[in-house]
Amino acid sequence: MTDLVQQDTRAMSVTTAKSHYQSEAFARRLRARYAAERNFKIAGIAAIAIASLMLVVLLTSIVSKGYTAFWQAQVRVEVTFDKAQVEERNYAAILRQGLYAQFPQITERSGRRMLNELLSSGAPYELEALVARDPSIVGTTRTVWVRADDEVDQFVKGYFPRTGPEAERRLNDAKIAAVDAMTASGALVQSFNTTLFSAGDSREAEQAGIWGAVVGSLLTLLITMALSVPIGIAAAVYLEEFAPKNKWTDLIEVNINNLAAVPSIIFGLLGLAVFLGFFGLPRSAPVVGGLVMALMTLPVIIISARVALKSVPPSIREAALGIGASPLQTVTHHVLPLAMPGILTGTIIGMARALGETAPLLMIGMVAFIVDVPHGLTDSATVLPVQIYMWADSPERAFTERTSAAIMILLGFLILMNGLAVFLRKKFERRW
Structure with missing residues (x-):
């Protein structure tokens, strides 16, 4: 008797479930869910199409004004x-x-x-x-x-x-x-x-050209890279591999993340107050511009380097320690080489950001009118984004096309650097 009751109960449950999934209310909810998914896809495609259209319009405007x-x-x-x-x-x-x-x-x-x-x-x-x-x-x-x-x-x-x-x-x-x-x-x-x-x-x-600005940009990036890359990688290695997990390291990590989001002009004000006001370094010099850009790109390099170090599986560390390697040998001989592609990618992206910055350099006087090509780190110089800014403010029609041409050249450098970052990531990326 009990078995018959259980069989009848299961049969009623199956019938109820079938009637629920075959009901009109369930069909309406299913259609609404599919419609919402379809609308979301359409909205995403439309957003991509609008963004692509705006990019095409921007590039077309720049090229049409600058190719001459x-x-x-x-x-x-x-x-x-x-x-x-x-x-x-x-x-x-x-x-x-x-x-x-x-x-x-x-x-x-x-x-x-x-x-x-x-x-x-x-x-x-x-x-x-x-x-x-x-x-x-x-x-x-x-x-x-x-x-x-x-x-x-x-x-x-x-x-x-x-x-x-x-x-x-x-x-x-x-x-x-x-x-x-x-x-x-x-x-x-x-x-x-x-x-x-x-x-x-x-x-x-x-008679105007961009060679002086290009040389100024290269000298500035040289200082930026010489300072931010080794310091950023060393800081990332210490924080990720050696630093104890306590409230002080948590405070440092929070500040690094906050500095990565600080507006770039704040770093220019810092350079104006410290490097020019306190240390008395020469205005409009690549050495000062490089110091300011190094401070700005340092948080980006530290964050990207830490992410690259985290992507190395713990088994690599455990295997190295298991065969007798010291923690320092484990990091330098195994972890760091495997994380280097990601570190290089973040470094190149940080340098590309530094190449395109204008606001910090305006604050330290690199907006000066410089005719001669700089030959040293302390010579007066300007950079390519600032040169574009100054030409855009000139009333002559001929400077309009030179402004657009300089933008095209700067975009070419930025695309080249980002393309190099993508190439390095694809070439040396390891899948664990």
Whole structure:
């Protein structure tokens, strides 16, 4: 009798369960759950699509404004390097005589002044550099190519209109006629802008380059890497492998995590107060910039190095200790080499962040106008992000395209560094 009752109870339970899962209420809940999952997927795809679209728009805007900066208008002039004028270093007169010879019909002063304005103000220095490289050209007649003025360069690239009221145009009718005549004769062409990669900053857009800022960035990163990498790895090894677990180490870990989230400009204020105000180090120097960047990247390197050390299985440590290795030998010979790919990845990402920072360096004076390329760690210098900031504040149209070109170069460096980090992680990553 009891067995029959139990069988009837189980049968009723199965029937009840079947009726529950086959009910309309359960079907509605199931459809709602599937709809919620489908909507979540659609929202995720839409978010990725919007982010990708914004990235494409940003890159398209930068490239469309900056690719023309890699080309510069050049003017062909046939000049005679008169010995007397060379000895007097009167290269402007040498250049003017060659330019006037191309337009013999222009004899009045206003017309010749207009011709002079077609060339860059740095064109005479190009002749001087040519003579310095090859003194044998003195007394000869040579055909040289010199930079055109930035307004002529922008006109040739189509940024300045040739129609409309003459008073509202950057180039008047006489200049436009001269530019058209030189273009038709092949005396005005666009060539690769080597000045952009070989010169320092300048007030004249056609003479401005990023080489000084690139050298300043490299010197700053050199100091940053020399300080933050060994100190960061040593701190991570100690905290992860040797430090006792107590309230003091917990306090240190909390502070390290907090420092990683501190706004970068705070580190600039610290550098201004300590390195410049207290220690009296030179302003706008790569050594100060490197010290500030080292303080900023140190928490990032410590955190990433600790994560890499934690990823090494405990069995590696136990096996090394089991065969008689000391704790120090275990770390240096086994744990640290296995964690090094992750440490290198975090280090490269930290250096990439330091390369793109601007705010801390503004606080220590690296926003100064620096024409010369720095040759030492204490020379006045600027860095590439700050150079972009200064060019973006310039009113000339030619600086707009150079700003975008510098952004493209900086993005190229950042993509290269992040790509190197991904490559190292993929190449040396160990799966336990």
